[in-house]
Amino acid sequence: MERDTIQRLYRINRKDISTLKFLLESYEGIAVSRTIDDKIALVEMMIPRGFYQTFMDFVADISEETGMAPVYTSHIKGDLHEPEKTA
Template sequence: MIESIKKYYRVDRREISFLKFILEAYDGLAILTTVDSKKGIVVINIAPGCEADVKMILQDLKQNVMIEYIPYNNSDI
């Protein structure tokens, strides 16, 4: 079985729910889970083969929402 791709982001914590609902609207594309709500750290589990679609969605959302990719490192989170 192919596993999803995990990518961590720092987002405006007030926009976590909005971002989650947007990604869920694209059924089966990605799942957002909150790692640290106070710091706005989320992980997006991306379905295999959907990385380009998620990247395009996030690039578009960056026009209105603070979204910053962070390399995963437990000491940073």
């Protein structure tokens, strides 16, 4: 069964974690964030499937300013970190 949300891990500049949360609130429904580790600025993003492309566009828009970038690791269970497969 396919999940309703896509989970991804991202690194971001520490000083921009609160900015990210503020921006996400202004784009109501695009995603929910959770800080996994504030020392290394690791955040988990939970993205509704219907907003995935909008979220990716959002990340592209803010990545240069905030340093937001996906984290790909193999030691975390699930698909938190796997790139979205496209058909």
